[in-house]
Amino acid sequence: MRLLAALSGGVDSAVAAALAVDAGHDVTAVHLALSEAPATLRTGSRGCCSREDARDAARVADVLEIPFYVWDLAEQFRADVIDDFVSEYAAGRTPNPCLRCNEKVKFTAVLDRALALGFDAVVTGHHARLTDGVLSRSADEAKDQSYVLGVLTPEQLGATVLPLGHLTKDEVRGIARDRGLAVADKPDSHDICFIADGDTAGFLRDRLGSQPGPVVDALTGNVVGEHDGTYGYTVGQRRGLALTVPALDGRPRYVLSVEPVSRTVTVGPHEALEVSTVRTGPAVWSSPRPLPLTCVVQLRAHGMVHGCLVEPAADGWSLTLDTPATGLAPGQTAVLYDGNAVLGSATVLSTV
């Protein structure tokens, strides 16, 4: 096959490209420039698309002896991922930008370009298995990324190659070392790549400004504090509430809901966070199934799974959970699994 390998400059995508070359495919590499003002050097596990990352990716392509190009997708990334992230928070929801990037950038913009240019598929370094069109969890449970790929359609999965699914991260690093790839011991990246200092609240405050409002206790209805913007709060949050009135029962309080129009943050005890019914927006099926359906659902990256009953609802699903979930916010994504296999996903609209 003619494959387009997306090289981030990290070890996973490097080894994925190497394995595709080994398998006899005709591989061309691209590095996605997603930052409009790339830094010269990488400064830690956060941040992305520094020129150093682009150079690391180019050096991987040199060693693999495959062509290498840089694709400037910074404008798309800003519009589809960063602006979406900010507007979702402004609307009181909690988005997952990695998932949005996969959905809009890597497996839409990049895949569309690749197919138009005559490539058969894209190859990426995600830790997930893809066999006969079925997406399932990685052999490395701790590194599994099937959740953030749960937004892909059968068509997108049909033009995707994921060579790392049967490998652990340690095995991936071992392969990189054996092949003399300089990125073998490069630190894992985590957190939100476009918020280099990790200060999400500060990032949002810079873009949305100060929007002060009350913090209200759900049990008493009393105002127990003030906040500088609802976007600084997410359901389930306990730290940083700066409450001026202690709880009557003396127990810790958590954010229960965020209401941007009235600028109200509602707090309450831990048990009030528990939800057992979830309504979602439109479904994206990776492996379509008829409803109603009994399966398991994962509600956040690296989160636990819950047994559930999936039934059709107005625009999407109604999920009835076997065990209550806590800290679930609108905007998060529900990914359904049958065992280890991904079935599909939908965005959480509301919880009960």
Next chain:
Amino acid sequence: MAYLDHAASTPMLPEAIAAVSAAMAEPGNASSLHAAGRRARRTVEESREAVAAALGARPSEVLFTSGGTESDNLAVKGIFWARRAADPRRTRILASSVEHHAVLDAVQWLVAHEGAQVTWLEVDSLGRVHPAVLQSALGDDVALVTVMWANNEVGTVQPIAELAEVAHAAGVPFHTDAVQAVGQLPVDFAASGVDALTVTGHKLGGPLGAGVLLLGRDVSCTPLSHGGGQERDVRSGTFDTPALAGLAVATTLACERRPETARRLVTLRDDLMRRVLGAVPEAVYNGDPVDRLPGNAHFSFPGCEGDSLLLLLDARGVEVSTGSACSSGVARPSHVLVAMGQDEEQARSSLRFSLGHSSIPADVDALLSVLPSVVERARRVPVR
């Protein structure tokens, strides 16, 4: 394999390779006082005389540098500083809006860090700076004018002698980046009347990392770097004797052979241009159709992205350029095409084919054998 990117770098002439190799076998620092030093010094000075003779300059006007970027920086910053020191009112720079980044970024640095002002001289739709535009921008606060001899992207040749005359009438020194011109166009430093002129070795068959700033004897220029003062106290650093020997041989041969090379390249380039427009009728030929570098052909391919065309041609063994790339390899819409009045989408759809001394008709044949299918394929790529 068809190499159609001579404007980026052209292969070294065998005679230049031989001269570099021979000089590399000789020990010695050209500033040393013993016999080995004197031998090296003789090589350097003979190289200087050869370059001067080839470019219509005096040997004392030849300053050896590490290449085009250094020469441009030295001229723009050095002349600005010297003029401002002589007359503190002179803090404004006039630069064409289609300069190479080595000039653009040097000017912008002076604006950001040295209190300079800049007036970007506008160009017409063919990329030309009209003398009247320069005339109206001049004033008694101007320190320096810089306009390139010929544009690296679209090949348009500027009326340098006329522009220099306009600047001189206002008492302002004139620098030109002639990196693309030498070896393709007649370049005579004295006859052009310019005060400073940038040349680089690797665009004319010489080695990478060696260049020249021709600087008139009466032009003050403050050094960028300090040390031994080897080049008229304006530029310091141990002479790179082998590179300068190669640079001299290449400059001499490129200028000697220029009339014949230019005739041959014009024929080949016009053939390429006609066949591209025949194969892709909607393609637009950019730049000045007449006053143009002999080896340059530059097109917009509406509905295609230059990036896609480059990738597809590269996969088929045809090496071309989209014109400008930043250091991370990201293709941005060309400031040259934007200055010529094109919108961002047009600017992103462009491709440069550049011919040089080793170009042969088979290179053009190779391009045309794949171009129609490549354009057809690139049109399917969603435009950003």
